[in-house]
Amino acid sequence: MVTLAEVAQHAGVSASTVSYVLSGKRSISTTTRQRVEQSIRELGYHPNAGARALASSRSNIIALMIPLRTDMYVPVMMEIAIAVATTARTHGYDVLLLTGEEGPDAVRRVTGSGLADAMILMDVELEDERLPLLRSTDQPSVLIGLPADTTGLTCVDLDWSATGALCVEHLAGIGHRDIAVIGEAPAVYERHTGFAERTLDGLRSRAREAGVRVLHRPCEGGYDAMALTLARIFDERPGTTGFVVQNESAVEPLLALLRQQGRAVPEDVSVVAVCPDQVAVQASVRLTSVAVPAQEMGRHAVEHLVAKLDGRGTDEVVLIAPELTVRASSGPAPAAS
Amino acid sequence: MVTLAEVAQHAGVSASTVSYVLSGKRSISTTTRQRVEQSIRELGYHPNAGARALASSRSNIIALMIPLRTDMYVPVMMEIAIAVATTARTHGYDVLLLTGEEGPDAVRRVTGSGLADAMILMDVELEDERLPLLRSTDQPSVLIGLPADTTGLTCVDLDWSATGALCVEHLAGIGHRDIAVIGEAPAVYERHTGFAERTLDGLRSRAREAGVRVLHRPCEGGYDAMALTLARIFDERPGTTGFVVQNESAVEPLLALLRQQGRAVPEDVSVVAVCPDQVAVQASVRLTSVAVPAQEMGRHAVEHLVAKLDGRGTDEVVLIAPELTVRASSGPAPAAS
DNA sequence: ATAGGTTGTCGAAGCGCTTCGACATCTCTT
DNA sequence: AAGAGATGTCGAAGCGCTTCGACAACCTAT
Numbered sequence: 184m185v186t187l188a189e190v191a192q193h194a195g196v197s198a199s200t201v202s203y204v205l206s207g208k209r210s211i212s213t214t215t216r217q218r219v220e221q222s223i224r225e226l227g228y229h230p231n232a233g234a235r236a237l238a239s240s241r242s243n244i245i246a247l248m249i250p251l252r253t254d255m256y257v258p259v260m261m262e263i264a265i266a267v268a269t270t271a272r273t274h275g276y277d278v279l280l281l282t283g284e285e286g287p288d289a290v291r292r293v294t295g296s297g298l299a300d301a302m303i304l305m306d307v308e309l310e311d312e313r314l315p316l317l318r319s320t321d322q323p324s325v326l327i328g329l330p331a332d333t334t335g336l337t338c339v340d341l342d343w344s345a346t347g348a349l350c351v352e353h354l355a356g357i358g359h360r361d362i363a364v365i366g367e368a369p370a371v372y373e374r375h376t377g378f379a380e381r382t383l384d385g386l387r388s389r390a391r392e393a394g395v396r397v398l399h400r401p402c403e404g405g406y407d408a409m410a411l412t413l414a415r416i417f418d419e420r421p422g423t424t425g426f427v428v429q430n431e432s433a434v435e436p437l438l439a440l441l442r443q444q445g446r447a448v449p450e451d452v453s454v455v456a457v458c459p460d461q462v463a464v465q466a467s468v469r470l471t472s473v474a475v476p477a478q479e480m481g482r483h484a485v486e487h488l489v490a491k492l493d494g495r496g497t498d499e500v501v502l503i504a505p506e507l508t509v510r511a512s513s514g515p516a517p518a519a520s
Numbered sequence: 521m522v523t524l525a526e527v528a529q530h531a532g533v534s535a536s537t538v539s540y541v542l543s544g545k546r547s548i549s550t551t552t553r554q555r556v557e558q559s560i561r562e563l564g565y566h567p568n569a570g571a572r573a574l575a576s577s578r579s580n581i582i583a584l585m586i587p588l589r590t591d592m593y594v595p596v597m598m599e600i601a602i603a604v605a606t607t608a609r610t611h612g613y614d615v616l617l618l619t620g621e622e623g624p625d626a627v628r629r630v631t632g633s634g635l636a637d638a639m640i641l642m643d644v645e646l647e648d649e650r651l652p653l654l655r656s657t658d659q660p661s662v663l664i665g666l667p668a669d670t671t672g673l674t675c676v677d678l679d680w681s682a683t684g685a686l687c688v689e690h691l692a693g694i695g696h697r698d699i700a701v702i703g704e705a706p707a708v709y710e711r712h713t714g715f716a717e718r719t720l721d722g723l724r725s726r727a728r729e730a731g732v733r734v735l736h737r738p739c740e741g742g743y744d745a746m747a748l749t750l751a752r753i754f755d756e757r758p759g760t761t762g763f764v765v766q767n768e769s770a771v772e773p774l775l776a777l778l779r780q781q782g783r784a785v786p787e788d789v790s791v792v793a794v795c796p797d798q799v800a801v802q803a804s805v806r807l808t809s810v811a812v813p814a815q816e817m818g819r820h821a822v823e824h825l826v827a828k829l830d831g832r833g834t835d836e837v838v839l840i841a842p843e844l845t846v847r848a849s850s851g852p853a854p855a856a857s
Numbered sequence: 858a859t860a861g862g863t864t865g866t867c868g869a870a871g872c873g874c875t876t877c878g879a880c881a882t883c884t885c886t887t
Numbered sequence: 888a889a890g891a892g893a894t895g896t897c898g899a900a901g902c903g904c905t906t907c908g909a910c911a912a913c914c915t916a917t
Contacts, residue, residue: 186902188903200867203866209866211864231574233569233570233573233904234570234902237568238871239905257595258595268619269588272621277635280605280614281605282606295565298569298614406804435804436804464742465743523873533896533897534896536898543875546876568874
């Protein structure tokens with residue numbers, strides 16, 4: 184293992200000079216710099232992470248807490264995680280993967296041990312039990328998701344409320360009066376996950392304004408659950424012509440069941456999905472959808488965090504504006520018969 | 521930030537004693553141990569990760585390299601990643617998330633800097649460019665996936681060749697003579713990803729033995745691609761009655777298209793999928809499938825790695841035996857008409 | 858020509874921990 | 888009763904780096 188001292192010796196300078204070449208925190212003459220860089224290359228030197236962390240009290244690691252649960256759409260999580268990792272690298276940080284398993288203790292452990300310089304939390308609940316810890320520490324953090332009380336926190340999220348409103352707006356705008364919302368699994372609501380509830384709020388308040396009716400039903404993914412849910416919906420509101428789906432694993436079942444029941448999309452019923460674009464275009468009907476901007480969320484989170492770590496940056500809530508793309512699954516409501 | 525020295529002072533012992541209490545590397549009297557543990561708790565002490573890494577040259581971090589690509593089934597990756605992270609924690613390790621982006625350089629960086637004690641590599645290609653580096657370093661590593669040459673490496677993987685064989689066996693056993701294989705996206709084969717090619721090998725050699733015909737077609741996921749692929753298959757082999765699908769995003773499109781064409785599953789055609797059980801049971805037809813044991817792979821990988829780090833453990837290739845579960849998508853081949 | 862500023866380099870201290878050898882006590886043997 | 892072996896504790900060295908203050912050496916500007 185090559186050390187700084189060896190590089191220094193090889194280049195004929197002192198250790199501190201090598202350190203300053205590496206960090207750029209003091210000016211170094213061009214000739215010296217080049218000599219040092221040459222030595223670094225020749226010896227294949229890599230600074231030791233532990234020593235660096237100890238001396239500088241900076242680990243250059245960002246912790247990412249992802250949930251264990253699988254009741255949320257996994258590809259979105261993954262996409263965020265990957266965006267976080269790659270963005271972090273461009274700023275010189277590595278990413279430590281923490282699962283929800285440890286719960287709030289993980290926050291304590293990471294903060295206390297200096298393992299990471301900062302954290303990103305996913306799957307935030309409205310009253311998340313990690314928040315008090317976060318507020319009481321001076322370690323920078325960013326939430327992906329919005330808790331009930333955001334004072335003293337930095338959050339990045341899609342504007343779910345606006346997302347819900349946008350869906351209703353679109354459907355109401357093309358004449359639908361009875362809208363059913365296929366939501367996430369019941370457990371998601373029971374946990375009071377922010378995004379699910381906020382979407383619903385947005386949906387409902389816009390519906391009130393637009394004078395349309397909304398029926399919300401949580402739904403586990405899969406065909407059987409969807410069949411049951413759908414039956415109940417048409418039972419209760421036979422006039423339903425618009426669907427909003429916020430549950431990726433319910434999308435395909437819904438389309439298949441509608442088809443099976445002889446309800447044509449978009450002639451008889453319209454469907455708007457809240458899902459990544461990739462899902463929307465790969466479905467059996469190209470779906471009108473509001474995109475979940477997973478990459479953007481991950482990137483934003485890291486960039487805010489890095490800003491904070493650099494002493495720039497402030498606590499703030501960044502809501503990404505939703506965008507609805509009209510595709511083949513929505514159209515004018517059929518004339519009431 | 522509480523330090524070891526402060527704990528020592530608080531407990532009225534020397535720093536080294538506290539260290540030995542923590543590590544258990546020397547015997548400590550019960551009374552002293554308790555006093556120290558008490559102090560640790562009272563002060564809320566957490567050992568500093570950097571200092572520890574520096575002094576012990578052990579970071580207690582395992583690096584996990586996951587691919588960037590999204591042409592493989594993401595939930596499986598995620599499941600492995602989560603299994604790795606949770607299993608690692610039970611052994612006192614944290615997980616560093618590396619994306620494929622950096623390529624082989626990431627291996628150099630992590631090895632050289634002592635950031636991680638060991639690595640787990642996913643998405644292994646037959647001639648993976650990271651392998652030479654891995655072989656030339658003494659840092660323990662485990663591959664999830666099988667390269668062409670495994671000498672000096674430890675690998676964990678599903679026995680894909682046996683998986684392919686098993687699928688054919690099942691279909692041939694219930695009378696199917698013409699089998700079509702819907703594979704992963706073409707890019708996966710072009711990259712020479714081990715699992716895809718091995719499955720195919722297993723499929724083909726067993727087919728030869730069983731005297732059945734196999735037609736393999738790579739397929740991007742989604743409806744349009746699947747429609748095209750399916751049309752070509754029936755065009756070339758109208759008598760096809762058995763399908764093997766190794767591409768989660770083609771499963772549902774396939775079922776929908778078959779239904780649409782009036783081919784009943786399993787009466788007219790049988791479908792065997794290679795996918796996680798969850799996908800198999802959530803599909804519109806409960807699928808006969810060979811499970812991809814994602815969790816098991818992740819767990820195994822970590823356990824082998826930890827064994828190596830503890831000085832136990834050897835280089836070896838662990839192939840997990842595939843298991844086929846018969847569900848509702850496969851049945852006797854229709855009598856030839 | 859000289860005070861005052863830059864610029865580039867160095868030495869040394871110290872980050873918080875692990876670990877080794879030393880040593881003081883005990884507890885058996887014989 | 889004395890030596891041998893456990894057992895429990897301590898002090899000190901050192902892991903590889905960052906960073907601070909010091910100080911030459913070189914510029915200006917007067």
